[in-house]
Amino acid sequence: MTGRGPAPVPYDSELEPGLAFFLDLVEQIPLRAETILANREHFATIIQPMSTQVGELPVEWEDRVIPGPEGAPDVAITIVRPAGSAGGAPRPAPGVLGIHGGGYVLGTRFFGTGELIDLALRYGTVGIAVEYRLAPEHPAPAQVEDCYAALEWFAANAVELGIDPDRIIVSGASAGGGLAAAVSLVARDRGGPALAGQLLNTPMIDDRNDTVSAHQYDGIGAWDRNNNDTGWNAMLGADRGTDRVSPHTAPARAADLGGLPPAFIEVGSAEVFRDEATDYALRIWAAGGRAELHVWSGAYHGFSGFSPDAIVSHAAISARDSWLRRVFAG
């Protein structure tokens, strides 16, 4: 394993086949400004349609178009719920606002619906997947504003959707984790819907890309430092790295992390986002806030999805489940 930066943390050997699979399937084309479109075309071939994702599972889904942010286009969403629950359950269900990953430049909402299907099956949740606008065609803050508009709609339509407005969480992985953190900040700052939790799976939150871990995974691994540069450049252009970057775009920039919903932060020890995720947790705690942090040994970006049978992935999924039980019990 050789990169351009300081010695990296080695991978858990049980994860290496999954990492190789990830690189072969997802990162065939190094993500650079000039390859964003080619990567989108490739993503379109690997994201399965809902009918395939759901198959015979007892889950139903519905596409909707909801109002976008002021002055912006409408937003497409997909509602995912347990089959037969549309008429309302005895107790309103927990709600999940699911935000897909893809470095702010790739993917569709169907890149993140797998989690919503899983949570509907195991926790009876009603989820919505948001089709937010991508960079660079739509630079920041289009992404977070679309997601926040979806949160407002979700909370305002809780009764129709059969969800408990006191048990809405926002969840996402990678750029989706960054947007989940950003939506939590926006909701706090605008006095918006109260969130019961923010599930930040390997969140992309710091445009500066300058931590030790960001340098350790320069040229190696899944979602390396260079891919990360591409995503942030597309989002921020010339503003990147300056004090003009809003914390609603790069949550690591927030001076105040008090008053946020409980956070679950999960990351691998062998990936770019390790240090920014750890620092985010530390700063929430320093403000007296609630956060749980899990940094999995030798784990690459997205390990639990691409190496689901590894012991460490089982443990990661179990820890996430434990937090969800605690949050949904509240």
Next chain:
Amino acid sequence: MTDAVLRPVPFDPEIAPIIEAMATEPQPAMTEETLPLMRGSDTAFPAADAALVARERGIEAEERRIPGPAGAPELELTLFRPVEHSAAASVPAIVNIHGGGMIVGHRSWEHARIADLVEELGVVGVNVEYRLAPEHPFPAGVDDNYTAVAWVAAHAAELGVDASRIVVMGGSAGGGFSAAVALMARDRGGPALAGQLLLCPMLDNTNTSVASRQYDGIGTWQREANLFAWRCVLGEELAGSPEAPAYAAPSRADDLSGLPPAFIEVGAAEMFRDEDVDYASRIWATGGQAELHVWQGGFHGFDMYAPEAEITKAALATRVSWLRRILGLAAPMGDNE
């Protein structure tokens, strides 16, 4: 930020009543005068009988005495083994170092913790007795613990242990000692440890982190007790000093490279949170292996006080997962299905 506005992270609602109940019967402050009372107290963690603990789990216990460090008394150990375990076997060993701020406690407080792992993983468990401060300040405690770990490695064949799969573990002071033993083993070319399992480890003598100030007057291990403990171990002059030796306070180590894989667990609502996160971060920065778990709203030693709580069950399962990975033990069939 000043202390006046420093708000602590709230406790997990399921376990908060334990703290509230303790607050209704405040313990006397830890001082030289109250130390004998603290040591005699068995209300929180009653002294357990090793034979009984073993019998309850279908394993065996044996008391041993081994040579202490040069010029020091012998050490007492309790060995826990699977039944019919023989010297012909070659299983991993886990050496447990008990907690208690390096000033109180006894291995019998933690027989259950190590015996549970012997039962679940089929390993040999070793529970170590070491000398306490202030009667025996640094380096007595860490020397005793290092001697015990080295003895297990040297007697691996007799014990039916695979010398390449020895893990050192402990909670609180025991976590600090475990980290120190790992540093000493690296520096002295001692036993090649397979891992260090550090549970809410007591690593930093300076008491300067945010967390160390958030839990001033609340929780199961409070700032004043910690300050007192470090004075007992290091003396007044070195107690809070950045010049303290790394084998006393592992956070003082300049170099955290070349260490065995670490598992670091701590509660989000306790004073060791930040020093433990920092230790993990510094290991990663060297390219070393560490796994870090900070449980939301967990207070110091939450697993011991609230064994049935959701976060305790999750934390215990996570520890076992790491031990299986480090020790090459397959997950049982049906695990996590």
